[in-house]
Amino acid sequence: MLNTCEIFKSIQGESSRAGMVCSFVRLSGCNLRCGYCDTVYAWEGGVDRSIESIVDEVRSHKTTLVEVTGGEPLLQADTPALCSEFIDTGYTVLVETNGSIDISVLPAGVVRIVDIKTPSSGHAERFLDKNYKSLRMADECKFVISDKKDFDWSIALVREKELDKKSLIIFSPNMQKLAPDLLAEWVVEENAPVRLGLQLHKIIWGDRRGV
Numbered sequence: 001m002l003n004t005c006e007i008f009k010s011i012q013g014e015s016s017r018a019g020m021v022c023s024f025v026r027l028s029g030c031n032l033r034c035g036y037c038d039t040v041y042a043w044e045g046g047v048d049r050s051i052e053s054i055v056d057e058v059r060s061h062k063t064t065l066v067e068v069t070g071g072e073p074l075l076q077a078d079t080p081a082l083c084s085e086f087i088d089t090g091y092t093v094l095v096e097t098n099g100s101i102d103i104s105v106l107p108a109g110v111v112r113i114v115d116i117k118t119p120s121s122g123h124a125e126r127f128l129d130k131n132y133k134s135l136r137m138a139d140e141c142k143f144v145i146s147d148k149k150d151f152d153w154s155i156a157l158v159r160e161k162e163l164d165k166k167s168l169i170i171f172s173p174n175m176q177k178l179a180p181d182l183l184a185e186w187v188v189e190e191n192a193p194v195r196l197g198l199q200l201h202k203i204i205w206g207d208r209r210g211v
Contacts, residue, residue: 002054002078003028003046005071008210009061013201015094015113015140016168022065022094023058027079030071032098034121036144036174041209042071051082055089067094067113074101083110096142100126104134112139114167119153120146120174135166142197146174151186164193172197 005028012022026039028046037043058066066086073079074097086093087109095106096113100123103112114131117123121144135141141163143154154171163169171194173183184196205211 001048001050002076002082004049004054005042005046006210007054007057009063010211011201011204012065012067013199013204014142014172014197015170016195017065017094018197018200020065021063022067023061023063025054025058025066025068025082027068027070027073027076029075030098031075031100032072032117032121032123032126034098034117034123036121036146036176038207039071051078051085054082055085058086058091059089064091065094066091067096069096072098072101074103074105080105080107083107098123098126099131100128102128102134103131112136113142114139115142115144116154116157118143118145118150120144120150120177124153132161132163132166135163137167139167140170141167142170142172143194144172144174145183146177148186151183155190155192158193169194170197171195172199175199175202 005026007025009023012018012020028042030043083093084107094111099114099116145151173180187196201211
């Protein structure tokens with residue numbers, strides 16, 4: 001059973017697959033309380049659902065791409081089994097995780113989107129160090145940037161760990177604190193080995209739930 005916040009179909013708003021039709025399974029519960037979190041409603045609550053019922057609802061969307069997100073999906077022991085079921089059914093499976101829990105528990109076919117917490121999140125020290133060694137080029141690392149301190153810290157980490165040689169790196173602005181054009185300027189000036197990512201779903205629909 002998985003404690004589930006919501007299931008919906010929308011446009012993938014982030015990641016290298018931004019713009020694609022995607023089903024989302026948002027699980028409830030999170031072990032962090034990031035200052036810029038935009039899904040506070042997923043921290044608690046939710047409804048217990050079986051893997052079968054979740055997969056059946058997603059099948060009704062007639063999509064081929066599914067993202068399991070949260071909250072923090074790896075807090076729940078059955079998340080790897082859910083991902084395996086989606087893979088066996090023929091889906092491309094993305095899992096967005098905050099990096100504080102071992103990502104190697106996920107099936108090999110999963111694309112891990114690892115949100116590396118910046119200083120402005122209040123949890124930059126919570127990343128599980130062994131996860132750096134688990135990264136593959138099929139995975140993606142996302143940094144939410146709120147200010148120049150976040151940017152400088154993130155660039156230094158990318159270069160220290162050579163993360164751009166291990167996975168795709170995405171820098172996304174916290175648009176409540178940082179204008180996208182300013183982040184773009186910093187990326188260009190630094191010749192940063194990253195991709196600039198914007199939350200496409202928010203540009204289209206605003207800060208709404210279920211899109």
